[in-house]
Structures are given as C-alpha cells and as structure tokens.
Amino acid sequence: MQIRFVYAVSIALLAAPLKPHAAAPDSSGSTAPSSVAIVELFTSEGCSSCPPADSLLRQINLKQTDAGQLIIGISEHVTYWNDLGWKDPYSSPTFTERQSAYASRLSSEGSYTPQMVLNGRDQFVRSDGSALERALRDDTRREHVALHIVSSTNSSDGVDVRFSVAGKPSKPFEIIAVLADDTDRSNVLRGENGGRQLQHVSVARSLTRVATLRDDGEQSVHVSLPGGFATNGSAGHHLILFAQEPHQGAILGAATMPL
Numbered sequence: 001m002q003i004r005f006v007y008a009v010s011i012a013l014l015a016a017p018l019k020p021h022a023a024a025p026d027s028s029g030s031t032a033p034s035s036v037a038i039v040e041l042f043t044s045e046g047c048s049s050c051p052p053a054d055s056l057l058r059q060i061n062l063k064q065t066d067a068g069q070l071i072i073g074i075s076e077h078v079t080y081w082n083d084l085g086w087k088d089p090y091s092s093p094t095f096t097e098r099q100s101a102y103a104s105r106l107s108s109e110g111s112y113t114p115q116m117v118l119n120g121r122d123q124f125v126r127s128d129g130s131a132l133e134r135a136l137r138d139d140t141r142r143e144h145v146a147l148h149i150v151s152s153t154n155s156s157d158g159v160d161v162r163f164s165v166a167g168k169p170s171k172p173f174e175i176i177a178v179l180a181d182d183t184d185r186s187n188v189l190r191g192e193n194g195g196r197q198l199q200h201v202s203v204a205r206s207l208t209r210v211a212t213l214r215d216d217g218e219q220s221v222h223v224s225l226p227g228g229f230a231t232n233g234s235a236g237h238h239l240i241l242f243a244q245e246p247h248q249g250a251i252l253g254a255a256t257m258p259l
Contacts, residue, residue: 034068035144036254037136038242042099042115045088046081048192053114058201067140072240072256074178075203085191090203101248119251120244145169147243147253154231154259158224163241165216169252173243175211177223180204182236205229231259
C-alpha cells in the first residue's frame with residue numbers, strides 16, 4: 001500500500017511516497033528499517049494552526065519511506081498557550097523546555113507552534129512539506145546507530161527495558177525514553193479551537209534521559225511511569241527509545257514497541 005501526500009487547502013504536505021512499516025508499532029520485527037527518523041511535533045490544543053500538523057503526524061507516524069527510513073512521530077504539547085483560553089491536558093514544561101533548547105540552536109524565530117524537528121537536526125513549520133521531504137532525504141546520508149529494544153517488562157511503578165546498540169558513534173550519546181499514548185482525543189471547550197474535537201497520535205506523557213553510552217552493546221534501564229499513566233489499562237501506550245548527542249544534539253537511532 002502506497003500513500004502519497006498531496007497539496008490541500010494551500011498547505012504543502014509531504015510528497016514522498018510512504019508505506020506502512022510492516023513491524024509497526026514494534027520496530028523489532030523482521031522488516032528492519034535502514035534508519036529511523038524521529039519527528040518531534042511541538043503542538044498545543046490552544047493553537048488553531050496546530051490541528052493540521054497533528055493530522056500530518058498521524059499520516060506519517062510509523063510509515064516507511066522508499067529509502068527504508070522508519071518515521072517515528074512524537075507529539076510534544078507545550079505550555080505557553082495554556083493561559084490563552086484553554087489548558088492543554090497533555091502539555092508539560094518538559095516539552096516547552098525541550099523546544100526552547102532546540103530553538104536556541106535551530107530557529108532564529110524562537111519557539112512557535114506547530115513546529116517539527118527531525119532527528120534533532122532540522123526544524124520547519126508544519127506547512128513546509130518540501131522541507132520535511134528534503135530533511136528525510138538528507139538524513140539518509142548521515143551517521144546512524146542501530147538501536148534495538150530487546151525486551152520490556154511492566155511493573156507497578158515503571159517499565160524495565162533491555163536494549164542494544166550497534167555501531168559506535170564518534171562521540172558519547174544519551175538514551176532518551178519516551179512513554180506515549182497511542183492516540184488521544186479532546187473536546188476543546190474554549191480558546192482558538194473551542195467547540196472542536198481534536199485527535200492526536202503518539203502523545204508523549206514523559207521524556208527522560210535514562211543512560212549515557214560511549215560504546216555499543218546491551219544495557220538495562222528502568223523507566224518510571226508518569227502520573228495517571230497505567231500500562232495495564234485499556235488505553236494503548238508505547239515506548240520510544242532514541243540515542244541523542246549530548247546537549248540535545250543530533251538523534252542517531254531509535255526504536256519503539258507497544259506496552
């Protein structure tokens with residue numbers, strides 16, 4: 001099955017053909033991607049320009065490009081819209097601070113929504129589909145490591161994860177763990193999106209540094225659960241691990257699996 005994004009309502013969407021990743025949402029399946037592209041979307045339910053970006057993330061999340069890249073989306077809801085009529089229930093200062101750190105390095109305009117950041121290297125407004133396509137293409141020529149989630153075990157206070165890394169990078173890197181909801185919906189009562197039902201995918205509920213590595217090999221870490229996050233409930237969740245250079249630099253590899 002091929003998916004081609006087209007131009008709609010004067011917004012250029014990603015033009016590269018994508019196909020569902022055979023192993024989604026567990027990247028440990030038999031169809032291994034050639035590389036993984038983490039697309040972080042900084043968004044807010046208080047922002048009227050953000051729902052189309054949320055829709056785009058739903059379309060590209062866990063799809064694989066013709067070049068073999070697996071796209072893993074992360075929806076990170078920021079807090080600076082919360083005093084403008086609607087408090088986003090998924091927002092966290094963690095994501096606001098993370099976007100600010102990217103902005104200091106990547107954006108002369110500062111923080112804004114909706115903003116996409118690909119593998120910690122390239123940032124663009126959601127409407128610039130050609131920039132996303134170009135960033136995906138450029139990323140295939142960069143250094144990557146193969147990160148694999150070997151196993152995960154849920155407990156009452158967190159998730160015990162064993163992972164492996166193959167391909168030693170040129171400098172140390174950090175392992176970042178994200179616990180995310182598969183999907184979420186909100187009936188927004190006030191603010192710019194008042195009266196709308198919004199849908200989100202891969203909504204980050206926590207984002208923490210769990211290890212610092214200098215060599216490849218296997219390691220085990222414990223990822224604590226955020227408040228209100230239950231892995232034994234009916235709602236779907238997943239774990240994302242990615243390897244990122246210190247000081248929120250380039251993302252070199254990633255993997256995901258359901259919880």
